[in-house]
Amino acid sequence: MTNLEAARAAPDTSAGRRAWFGLAVLLLPVLLVSMDMSVLFLALPTLTDDLDPTAAQQLWILDIYGFLIAGLLITMGNLGDRIGRRTILLAGATVFGIASALAAFAPSAAVLIAARALMGIGGATLLPSSLALISNLFPDQRQRSTAIGVWTAFFAGGSAVGPIIGGVLLHHFWWGSVFLINVPVLLVLLVLAPLLLPEHRAAALGPLDLPSVALSIGGILPAVYAVKHIAEYGIDIEALGSALVGTAALILFVRRQRRLAEPLLDLALFARARFSVAIGSSTAAMMSLAGLSYLSSIWLQSVTGRDPLQAAVLGIPMAVTVFIFSVNGSAVGRALGVRWAFVVALVLAALGNLLVLGIGADGGVGWYLAGSAIAGIGYGIVFTLVSEVAVASVPPERAGSAVGISETSFELGNALGLALLGSLAALVFRSGGEFAPTLGETIQHYRADSGLLAAARESFVTGAHVSLAAGAGVLLLMGVIAFAVGSGGRSAGSTTSDR
Template sequence: MTDVEATRATPAAPAVGSRRAWLGLAVLLLPVLLVSMDISVLFLAMPTLTLDLDPSAAQQLWILDIYGFLIAGLLITMGNLGDRIGRRNILLAGAAIFGIASIVAAFAPSPAVLIIARALMGVGGATLLPSSLALISTLFPDARERAAAIGVWTAFFAGGSAVGPIIGGVLLHHFWWGSVFLINIPVLLILLAFGPFVLPEHRAGVHGPLDLPSVALSIGGILPLVYGIKHAAAEGIDAESIIIALIGVVLLTVFVRRQRQLAEPLLDLRLFTRAGFSVAIGSSLVGMMSLAALSYLTSIYLQSVTGRDPLAAAVLGIPMAVAVFIFSMSGARVGHRFGARNTFVFALTASAVGNLMLFGVGVHSGLWWYLVGSTIAGVGYGLAFTLVSDVAVSSVPPERAGSAVGISETSFELGNALGLALLGSLAALVFRSGGDYASTLGETIQQADGNAAVIESARESFVSGMHIATAVGATVLIAMAMIARFASPRHIQVNPGAGH
């Protein structure tokens, strides 16, 4: 791993029986799968949800975005809170919040209620991710077992995001759109029933009280900045977007200055002094940006352009989901064999090539370009995401694992939110510039009232927007690959037990 220095020596975590440890990991994988699935499960549900609740274009984006925004804004805080009050305690509390919010979302009578429910799911999800990954350090004190467990964890996290649309498609084929939320309930009940018995409690008692001003500054900085960027991308740069984004920048600047002065900061900025760690975080950010845009736009393409139902569209997403899952399992081993820097460069480049292959996709042809391109991109995403998680956990002492994971997972969730907000909005701008269309392709087809010429033109405009958005995503991936190649250390160490 990166040679980030521990800030203090800590006693080794007590050994946990191997059988119990792997049973604990199985329980920890449940919330990971749910949280990552709920990032993407709505992609296929949006057309049917729109017909039922009739949300405006802005409400549609908030239904998709608010979940990721709140997770991104709260992950660092929840990681630190788990270090203090207990990682198992906050995991179970978060599961309860997530479950209640899922029920509200499933039966939401209006777009506003659904947005509020998705926000509460984001609050619950922010407690689940850092706690689950940080508990691995307690469950697996042996380096080899811990590295293997991290690989499995990452495979489920990355694979969950890729498999979300598939599960959504199967459910939508048989049930109404709310079923994509109700599927969370039995899984969370299993977690709440078995978690107290198979998961160890861990607190980092050396920490002082949680710095509440830092909590307020981190949330108050991230949300306005992301909203300002999103508003500018969707509506153009105006006074509102500039003022809101500047508020976010100012608050984040104050937040960073405060972290440098605190003995026990909410965000340990010393981790970023190591180029290897920074490259890993940057890779997760741009990787999730492009993956979110790719999954969202191709889900709409397969339904509204090619005319497939949700289940048929979901089946076509299986190759990418399988690629992400398989290569997440082997990413750390590949990183040890060929070097983390070379693996990051290859993974980011492969993801970029896969995105660029969507240029072969047209309104009436090119499905094989999508299948091959998305699969190649999935290989790259899987490799990169495993290394990110491995760096985040193994480069810090156990008592800082929660906050380090918070940084890593914030980059994932922020990348997802930015991918939908920026690249999704870019595709929408290109689409609307192609003619006098409604806000979305689905609305345009509805309002066309069977006019074949208008529908054909709208579909062509959407495909053009998809091409440009995924090309921008590929460009960002290539830029990050160049940074990884020339700005990171020649040798970023990877745990030799990883992937075994």
């Protein structure tokens, strides 16, 4: 048989127009979930004036969303594999929409925290199901890589563009509009998804192991809370108790996974050097990105005096580079090899964060623009490669669980970035003088004292410098690890080579 005859005889696995329309529908929840990680960075000053949350409530408004997503992603990915990925996508969209409306009209900080928690539960179903469905829509490997790149671009780009959209909305409407915009978008998803997306469930998988579910949630949430509490208040009984509970639950969880025939978390995946490097890289990248986005948003508004829309416009360069290099991340991986692509991306992200150290109490916008844009190149490449490695690491029937692991690393990194880097900056800020717990509260309470406000802004910038340098250090350390151990063998289904 000639090559031409063989090509004609081979089945056509290329995706049709319906699959690409299906991808467009899948991008809707991805964009919303990632936007809601960062959209509050710009809304927080306005929200603070309206609801008057305490410093602890401010952090919980930001953190609880990411904490619950991180705690539930692995569970929801496995659940989608069993009851149907489209089914859980639609259920999650419904919960996310209801919670968004509740958050938009929250009368108090406590209600807003509860609504954000409910949004986290809904969001945990949307990410793994949407990415796992791509493997059903695109059987052709190269088209699947392209689709994953587009998906990742909207996920990573959504986190970067969240403050921009939030700035536009806050310029015209009240702070609740940043949540209310989710509702019409999700209505479009609920109408089109049953028409364009295939249902997929793995009949070969057994029932979900409920003790594993309880142990995973009971381990992740207390452990992350302990880290947050120690960073903010130091080591005390509450922090030690939370850390002990979380650690014990996670140890029991790992032991149980090793005994189960169908574990909630397939620990064997971490024996693959490429998968471990990918998960570590995504956690480090999201941690530094969360810190950079959070601190720069406060700096642009509360230090330089810009309004939310002006601050949002200055975030466009990073949003553009994140989007472009997310779409082209697979091509970078093929050109450099997965190992070197991770190393280069992590170094670029670290370099960008270090350039942002040029910001000050009285200037430095140019340093911020250049640094954030360069960091965006690295973030975009990392996020695409992580998603591709996760999907390629397992057979199609377990795609949801593998994606759950990778997305957990994104959310855990985001939560840790806010908890550790945000709290580190707050600690340095408070040590600089007799200020209120946050810069926003200091400006609100001491408007007439120009000398104290100037000192507070200087102290905030110092804290931001320390946190950004710490984030860059984490990225460089992960880059060294990627170089040292990232030369493992080819992952199943991967289209790129290690070099």
